[in-house]
Amino acid sequence: MAGIFKRFLGKFFRNLFKKKKDIKLGLYGPPNGGKTTLANKICQDWLGEDMGSVSNVAHETREIQIKEEITIKHKGRELKFNLVDTPGIATRIDYEEFIKEGMKEKEAKERAKEATKGVIDSIKWLDDMDAVIVVLDSTKDPYTQVNITIIGNLEARNIPVLLVGNKVDLKKSDLKKMQAAFPQYELIGISAKFGKNMDDFYETLFKITK
């Protein structure tokens, strides 16, 4: 009994001191939406360094990456957070897709295994997030099981969401369709690669994390 009480107190005080101090901001979405490109853009803007490597081959990020104590300043305000870049969430991971991209079979199977573990880890970490940036490729159909499941679960957990439609620099980008799919959230269209519309992005980030 004393043990339970001690653990409760410990947790209570940890949570008390955790508040406001280290906001965890997660980047979530399907593979190849541009989560790491956006993470790199944020880190470059405020720390002058990259966060992780990017690739055209899906599931480049297969482990949770954390960049601690990023402080962004915008219009006289300041926001401090830990940025958590997560592996892309998918319903199907097939090593043959990696072989098509030029990988050897053994490497492709290893990547598939790591990507699967990555999905599990991403989901596991969701409850630890104080706010989430959902990064979707605005050139792709937004009505997918992955997108709907991620957003539905964030809503159910009452986690503040910033919905980002990435790759607006591409002709096929369709923000209207994306906004129609998720009308409950304000959508910010950006190009993380070219740094387009980042001011609006940071402005909205302040809104959802206040």
Added chain:
Amino acid sequence: MYGDASNKIIEGCTCGGKLFFYIKKSALEKRENEEQIILSKKDKEQIEKDVYDILGPQIDTEKPIVLDLESIKIKKPGKYELDLVNLFKGQPLVYKLEEGKYVIDVVESFSRSKDKE
């Protein structure tokens, strides 16, 4: 395949395996109509190794593990299908091999790994 309360589940399979999964009657009937995937012994061993790799070192490979839900299907090494709805619910993580051949509870492993953090 062993029936309910079989000693083999406690002692381990005659093949030496200690990883079991529970198949509901309804699932078994459904599977009879599905395409059967034939895996070689090497493929089976590889999948088992992959699953233990994904789960991490906290899983005791010596203890029999029996579970029932399917959150992750492994059709063959490197081919995974994930049931996101179950995964987000935090329900036991189950790996299906072949006709749903093996399964692992990751809720337990999650809580253990979280305690370590």
